[in-house]
Amino acid sequence: MIRTIVGANWGDEGKGKVTDLLAASSDVVVRFQGGANAGHTIINEYGKFALHLLPSGVFHQNVVNVIGPGVALNIEALLSELESLTARGVPKPQLVISDRCQVMMPYHIDFDKFEEERLGKSAFGSTKSGIAPFYSDKFAKVGIQVCQLYDRELLRQRLEIALVKKNCLLEHLYHKPPVDIDGLIAHLTDLAEKIRPMVCDTTMLLHRANREGKTILLEGQLGSLRDPDHGIYPYTTSSSPLAGFGCVGAGVSPRDMTDIVCVTKAYSSAVGAGPFVVRLDGPEGDELRRRGGDAGEFGATTGRARDVGWFDAVATRYGVMVQGATEIVLTNLDVLGYLDEIPVCVAYELDGERITDFPATPLLSRCKPVYTKLPGWKCDIRGVRSFDELPDACKAYVAFIEEQCGAPIRIVSNGPKRDEVLYR
Numbered sequence: 001m002i003r004t005i006v007g008a009n010w011g012d013e014g015k016g017k018v019t020d021l022l023a024a025s026s027d028v029v030v031r032f033q034g035g036a037n038a039g040h041t042i043i044n045e046y047g048k049f050a051l052h053l054l055p056s057g058v059f060h061q062n063v064v065n066v067i068g069p070g071v072a073l074n075i076e077a078l079l080s081e082l083e084s085l086t087a088r089g090v091p092k093p094q095l096v097i098s099d100r101c102q103v104m105m106p107y108h109i110d111f112d113k114f115e116e117e118r119l120g121k122s123a124f125g126s127t128k129s130g131i132a133p134f135y136s137d138k139f140a141k142v143g144i145q146v147c148q149l150y151d152r153e154l155l156r157q158r159l160e161i162a163l164v165k166k167n168c169l170l171e172h173l174y175h176k177p178p179v180d181i182d183g184l185i186a187h188l189t190d191l192a193e194k195i196r197p198m199v200c201d202t203t204m205l206l207h208r209a210n211r212e213g214k215t216i217l218l219e220g221q222l223g224s225l226r227d228p229d230h231g232i233y234p235y236t237t238s239s240s241p242l243a244g245f246g247c248v249g250a251g252v253s254p255r256d257m258t259d260i261v262c263v264t265k266a267y268s269s270a271v272g273a274g275p276f277v278v279r280l281d282g283p284e285g286d287e288l289r290r291r292g293g294d295a296g297e298f299g300a301t302t303g304r305a306r307d308v309g310w311f312d313a314v315a316t317r318y319g320v321m322v323q324g325a326t327e328i329v330l331t332n333l334d335v336l337g338y339l340d341e342i343p344v345c346v347a348y349e350l351d352g353e354r355i356t357d358f359p360a361t362p363l364l365s366r367c368k369p370v371y372t373k374l375p376g377w378k379c380d381i382r383g384v385r386s387f388d389e390l391p392d393a394c395k396a397y398v399a400f401i402e403e404q405c406g407a408p409i410r411i412v413s414n415g416p417k418r419d420e421v422l423y424r
């Protein structure tokens, strides 16, 4: 059985909590794309954690956590994240790294920073963790795979090829010092030794686990609208956060993917640049931002204030569709308990016409939200233990979102903690 957890929107939907929850009934949890550029917030018996690169199964001793070949592996970030867990009393997790995974280089991070600086006002809102330069190199075939770190001669040859162009750009475009290849090789060799016991052929491991009937959980980062093909290009990320890509980035067969669990919040939030039709400015937005999430809507990796707005059913319906969701998990429902009426964006107005299909990026900046208002429930639903005990208006809100999104909502989250979930 292979379950995939992905985001329906712009990221930060609460996937970390859902993955942590479902990890308890999984044997293997796999990261299949992205890198240390986004964060999952997990609150459990050990405390509050922001995981960036580690799979969310690391709090469960019986779970094998896998960094799949599709991930941008920042070895130093991974090691320091591991250390920060054990320093806080979490037992050392089972973790394996694909030998085909590619390595985030220090120069990828530098190039990300230098390029955002160069672009100035037209910058993409990158988290400057090297993701775009990393994936550019991967597809230009000048990336370095983990397995290549253990062959010094091969590593030198590969780096020599890559560095000709890098150093030319560093010197002439960014006016920075060139990369010293000997220093870089020494640094990479040192890191390679530290992860050596964890490196293996994870593709074989996953296929074997699947044949043995184990439960595998693929964990996506970000969400549908950050997909380079189907999202709000160019305000996207550089690897696909779609469940379909999960098969590729993890290394499992699409035939075996049984459940696609799409996570969305009961309102909308987005961080970084790019169009966001339901953005709320002013005091209404400030209040929602302050009340959102577990401690306000601020990025888990960057601390940046997230844009917030009412539930965008146009974007979410599209996000759920491109993920191919078999079910939806609705998170942060408790946050809306202060409202008399809750607006939901059911359509966009584009040049005087009402549209319900999410359009291509250039049209989004001309779209205005069309809202329907639903009655609020005016009470705190944290602490409610079963779906049936929720106020009627709250249940009606969930049913409305389900109808708008076109996939069943089976799990509702009514607080940031692991046990704050209601099964419908």
Ligand code: GDP
Pocket (backbone or CB within 6 Å): 007, 011, 012, 013, 014, 015, 016, 017, 038, 039, 040, 041, 042, 043, 222, 292, 293, 294, 295, 300, 331, 332, 333, 334, 335, 413, 414, 415, 416, 417
């Ligand atoms: P991810 O990247 O999709 O894992 O999402 P993040 O962890 O970045 O953001 C989700 C935020 O919502 C975090 O602050 C979570 O602690 C918080 N959260 C998740 N579920 C709930 C919920 O049901 N209620 C509340 N109030 N906060 C939640």
